[in-house]
Amino acid sequence: MASTACFIIVSRNDIPIYEAEVGSALKKEEAAHQHQFILNAALDIVQDIAWNTSAMFLKAVDRFNDLVVFFQEVHELYIKILLNPLYLPGSRITSSHFDTKVRGLARKYL
C-alpha cells in the first residue's frame, strides 16, 4: 500500500519539535508543505477539544486500534527524550536514535 503519512510532535506555542514523513509512497515535493498545512490547521480542533475533555493524554488519545500501539510506543520514546537532562523541553528533538526508532515503529504499525 503506497500511502504517506506525516507525524509531527508539536510543543507548546505551536512549535513543531519533531517531524517525520512516514509511509511507503514516494516523496513528493509538495507533500511537505501540504502536510504541514493540514496538521497545523488540525491543531485548532485539537485545541478546541482539549478544553472539553481530559482524555488528551497521548497514550489514550487515538481510538483507532491500529494506531494506538504506535502512539503508545512513541510516547515511551518521547518520555525517554524528556528524561534526558540535556534536552530542553520544547526544543527540537534532534536525536537520530529517536528518529530511527519512530520510523521503525511507523513501518511496523502504520
Add this chain to the structure above:
Amino acid sequence: MVDPASSFLGKMLLEEITPVVMVLRTPLVEEACLKNGLTFVQMLQPFCVFNNIDVPVRTVSDQPYRLHKFKLRLFYASDIKQPNVEAAEEHLKEVVTRAAEKDLSDLSSDPPQLDDLLAMNSESLPLWFKIFNKELIRTLSFSEHEAFDHPVACLLVVSSKDELPINKFVDLFNTNQLPSLLNDGVMDPKILKHYLLIHDNQDGSSEKATNVLTEMRSTFGMNDCRLLCINSAKDGSEERIGSLWTPYKTDTSPSQDLGCLLNVNDVSEIKDLMQDLSSKHIIPHMEQKIRVLNQQVSATRKGFRNQIKNLWWRKGKEDTPDAPNGPMYTFSSIESQIRVLGDYAFMLRDYELALSSCRLLSTDYKIDKSWKRYAGVQEMMALTYFMLDQSRKEAENCMENAFSTYLKIGSTGQRNATRCGLWWVEMLKAKEQYKEAAGVYFRISSEEPSLHAAVMLEQASFCYLFSNPPMLRKYGFHLVLAGNRYYMSDQKKHSIRTYRSALSVYKGNSWSFIKDHVHFHVGKWYAFLGIFDVAVKHMLEILACSHQSVMTQELFLKDFLQNVEKMGKTYEVFRLQLPIINMSSLKVVFEDYRTYASTAAANVRESLWQSLEEDMVHSLPMSRSNWLEPEAKSSKKDKDSNVCVVGEAIKMDIEFKNPLQIPISISGVSLICQLFPRSEVAECELTEKDAHAHPYESASGEKNDAEELRKLTSNWELNSGVSSFALSEVVFSMRGGETTVVQLTVTPKVEGVLKIIGVRWKLSDSVVSYYNFDSDHVKKKNIKGRKKSSQSSSKNLKFVVIKSVPKLEGCIRHLPGKIYAGDTRRLVLELKNQSDISVKNMKMKISHPRFVIPGSLEDLNVEFPSCLEKNSNSEHNDVQPSSSKQPKSSLFSFEDAAIQGGTTFFWPLWLRAAVPGRISLYLSLYYEMENLSSEMKYRIFRIHYDLEVLQSLDLSFQISPCPSKLQEFLVRMDVVNRTSSENLQLHQLSSVGHQWEISPLQPNEAICPLQLLKAGQALSCFFKLKNCRKSSMFEGSISFHSLLQGHDVRLGPQGSDKALFDVSGSALADFHHHERLQQGKSIQGQQGTVDFILISQLPKNRADHGLEGQSDLPQLFSHHSCHHSIASTSPVWWLMNGPRTVHHNFTVSFCEIRLGMAIHNSSKEAISIRMSTLDVTSSDGQLSDVAAAAQDPISSENQGGWHNVSLGNDIKVTSDALGTQFGKSSSDVMAPFVWAASSSTRVELEPMSTTEVPLKICVFAPGTYNLSNYTMHWEVKLLGVPLSAGDRTRQLSGRSPGHPYYITVLQSP
C-alpha cells in the same frame, strides 16, 4: 437570539423572495424614460420598496394581519428567463475582478496585523462577498421548479405617443416575447394585468393622454388602468432628486444626470402608482389566489380520505421510468399549485401556511422521485423554519437534505446546491455557528469552479476567524486554499491578498514549510504584478531554507535573484540570512601593546601570555591590583575601550556558513566602520549616549530594522568616501553547507576613536546585505584581548586609535615542525623594526627553557656544530655563556641591544628537543620605545610555535661500585634507538662535574663496536667511573663552572678522530642545567649522584633525508641523564687491602695474616667510625636465618639492566642487599678463622680524608675465607652545628656489614 427577519438571511429573503412583476412596454416608453438616463424599470425601482405599507392581509385563517414591509421586483419580460450560464459566469468573474481592482491600492502596504483581524466582525467583511453571493444566487432565478420567481403580475406600459395605444396594449401581451415560463405552461398564463399609460410632459399637454386613459378604462376595466406623467420638470428650475436612483444604477456614468427631468410631482406620482399597484392589486390578488389554492388543496389533499387516495394514486405512478427531473408538472397540476400556494404564503409572510404546504409537497415529490423539486421544497421548508424561528434543528436538517439532494442529481443541481449552501451558511451565521458555517462553505467550494470555490473558501476562512474562540490556524489554512484557487482562476491580486492575510497568522511560527510556501508564492505573484520590491522582500524570508530539497533551494534562490535583477538596482538588505554569520565565532584580533607574530600566537589564551609575562612587564596596566585601590590616574575612557595604533590593522575573523546545499558566491565582504578623528571624539561620545538612550524607545522590531539598515547604509556610504581608514575586501564562494572563516581588516590612518559597526557583503553581485554587530540580542564572548567579558560588544568593538609607535615583527628562522628528541640545533630569531623609531630595553621570556634558550651574539657567527666542539688547544673553554651565570631566571635580557628603525635584528637561539611529545613554545619579547613621549611606553611581541618531538634514543644507566677499588664504579649504559627509521651514530658520553671521571673499561678497546645504531637496535656499553675528588679541592664553594667540567669518552668506532663536544660549552651546559632542574629536585651537585650526557649524530651521508629534508644541517643529538646514584649513601667508604693468596705451612703453626682496612670519609663532616670484628661461631644462629631468607645468589638489583634510580629509598635497599651478601658468605665459610687484635677499633676521620686501619687474622687451616664478618659503625660528628632542614633527612649514623673479601690460604709445600 436575533429576530430572524432582521438577520442578514432574513433581510435577504425579504428582498429576494418577493413578488415579481413582469413589465411589458413599448419602445416609446423606454425612450421617454431614457431622457432621464434611466430605463423604465430603473425609474420605478426606488419606489418598489415599501418600508411602511401597512396593508391588512388575510390569507387562510380568519385573522387578518398587517404587512409593514413589502417589496416588488420588476423585470422586463425579456429578462424573465434563466440567465445564460456563460454570461452569468462572466458577470461573477467581473464582480471578483472589480473587487480586486479596488484592493490593489493596499497591496503594496503592510499586510494586516493579527490583532486587527481579530478585532474584525462579520460587519466589517468586504462588501463584495455579499454582492458575489447575491449574484451567485441570481444565476438561478426564474427556475422552473420554484414559484417565487414566477411573475405575480404583469405591468403593460404604453406611451401616449404610441399610435393606437389600446391595440398596443393587446399586442404587447400577445407577442411571443413572453417568457418561456408562461409559454411552456409552467405557470398559469392567466396573470394579473395592470395597464399603464406613460405621458411625457415635454411632448405637450396630457389631454390626449387622458383621452386614451378613458378609452383604456373602458376597454380593460376601471381599476386596472392608470396614467403616469413624467418629465414635467423644467430645465434647472427644480431641485435635483437624482440621488434617489444612484444606488440602483450600477454602471453610472458621471456625466449623466439621473432623473433630471423628473420633478417632485412626477416622483410622488410614481410613488402612488407603485403603492396602489402593490396594495390594491398585487396583495389582494395574492390573497385571493392563496385562498383559492388553499381551498383546492384542502379539497383534494387534506383529510384522511384524500391522503389515502393520493397515496394510492401515486403508487400507481411508480412504474413510470425516472425522468432526470422527475415527472413534468404543469401549472394546473396539484403539486405546482401547492408550490405556488407555499411561495405566495411565504411572500405574504404567512409562514405557517407556507410550511404546511411545503411539507405536504415534499412527501409527494419524494415519492415521485422528483428530486430537484423535492430539494427545492426542502430548501423552502428550511427557510420557513428559519423565518418562523422555531426549530433550528429542523431547519438545518432540511437544508442539509436539500443540499445533498441537489448534489445527488448531478450537474443540474450543482448551482442550486450552492445557493442552498449559501442560505444554509447564512442561517448558521445568524445563529453564530461560524465553525459549522465554515464547513458548509468548504462543502460548497468543492462543487464550484475554482473562482467561486476561492471566494467560498475565503469566506470560510473568515468564518473560522469569527468563531469563538477564533480558529486562526484554520483561518490561515483556508486563506491559503482560497489563494491557491484564486491563482488557478487567474486572480493574482486576490491570491496575494489572501496569502498576505494568512501570513499574519503564520508569522513567527516555526512550521518552516508553511512559511516557505506562503512567502514564496506571495513573492512570485508580486513579481507577476511587477511589484518587485515587495516580491523581493517576501523572497528574502525563504532564502535560508536549509530544510528544503536542493531543487527547491535552487528554485528559491534563482527566483529571488531574478526578481532582484528585475528591480534594476542593487537591493539592500538588513541582516540577510545567506550566508549566516556565526556571531559566537566572531573574533577580533588587534594589537595594542601586545603584538603577535602570527595568528597562531594571537589565538593563544591571554592568561597564558600573561602568566608568562608576569615578571617581565612590571607596569602592565592589568596587573592584578586590588579592586579596592582607587583607580590609577590613567583615564577611565582608555580603559574602557581597546587601544590600537595608527597604521596597524585590526583583524576580524567572521565565520560565514552557507545553510543551503547549493553554492553561493559572496563578494565585497568588508567591515563597516566609523572613525571619529581626535577632534570629534567628544561628539562621538555624545552620539554614543544617544544610541544608548534610544534603543528601547522604538518598540517595533521592524521599524528598528529599517532604522538600523538606514544607519548602516549611510555609514557605508561615508566609509567609501573617507580616507581615515582602509578596509579590506574579500571575495569568496561557498559550496553547499560550507563554513568559511573570513578575515577582514580595517586599518586606521588617523588618531581618534574607531568603531566597527558591522559587515557588508554582496550575494551574487546583486543583493547587498548589511549586518550590524552592535545588537542587543547577540552576545559575543570570544573577543580577544579583553579581560572583562561582561562588557557589551559595542564597547569591545570600539577602539581608541593612538599615534603610530614602532612595532617589531619577526619570526624564528629554521624552526622545524617535527624533530627527534635530543636534537640540538641553533636557530635565529629575526626581528624587524619597520618604523623610524628605534626600540630598546628588550627582554625575552621563553615558556620552555628546557627546549629553547637564547644564545649569545657570538654564536651567530660561528659554525654549527663545530662551535660546540672542544677547543683543541685549551683544556677548558673559558668562554662562558652569559646566561649560565644566572641561569635561574628564564627572563633573558638583550642587555643594551637596540633595534634601529628600519633595521633587522638577529639573535641566536638554541633549541633542544628535550622530551618526546607535542610542545607549544611561547616566546614573549618586551621592548620599549626610544622616545618616551609616545602614548605607548612599551610593547610586547609574542611568538608561538608548535613543535612535535619524536622519540629517538632511550638511555639508562646502571652504576655499581667497583669491588676492587675504592671510589671507582662500574657504569653500564643501555641505549635503545626508538626512532622509526633513523640510524644514529653514538659520538661521545660525558660525565658532568669535575669529581667524576669517566673512562672506558679497558683503555684501548673501542667501547662501541657498532658504526651505527639502527632503528630499534639496543646496545649496552660499560664504563668505569672514578671519583677523582681530592680533599684539597674541598676549599671554598664549588663554582658552577667546575661542576659542569666533565670528562668525555669517545664512543665512535676505533680510530675516529672526530672532535669531542664540549659539554661544558655554552649551549649544552645550559640545556644540561635545565635538564637537571627538570629531572631532579636539587641543583647542587650532590656527591652521591652523577650526570651523563650522551651525544650522538646522524650519519653524514644518509640516503634518505629524514625529517623535513634538513639533512644539510649537521644534526647533533644530546641526551642528558641526570642524578644517577652511585649506589652508596654511606659517607664512609672502605676497602680491605691485603694479599689474596697466602701460602703457609700449617704444620708449623697457624697462619697469621696482616691486612689493612682503608677507610675514606667522603662527607663534609668529621666522622667517627667504629669497626667491630665478629667471630663466626658467635653469631651463627642469627645469620643463618638471614641466609635462609635471601637464598638467591646475587641480589636482583645487581643483575637487572633497567631500573629507575630512585633517590628516596636507596639507603634501605642497599643496606639490605649487603646484608644478604653477608649472610650468604658466612654460611659458605668452611673453616673458622679468628680476628686477631682488638675486636673493635674506633677511628675519627676528618672530612675527605682517608686512613688505614691495620687488621690481623689467624687462620688455622688452608681454605678460602670470606672476611666479611665485621661491621662498620659510623656517626657524623656535628660539632655543635644545628641541623639544617636538608640534614634532617640525611642519615647521621649507620651500621654497615662488611664487604666480602676472599682470601685463599694454601698449604705451602
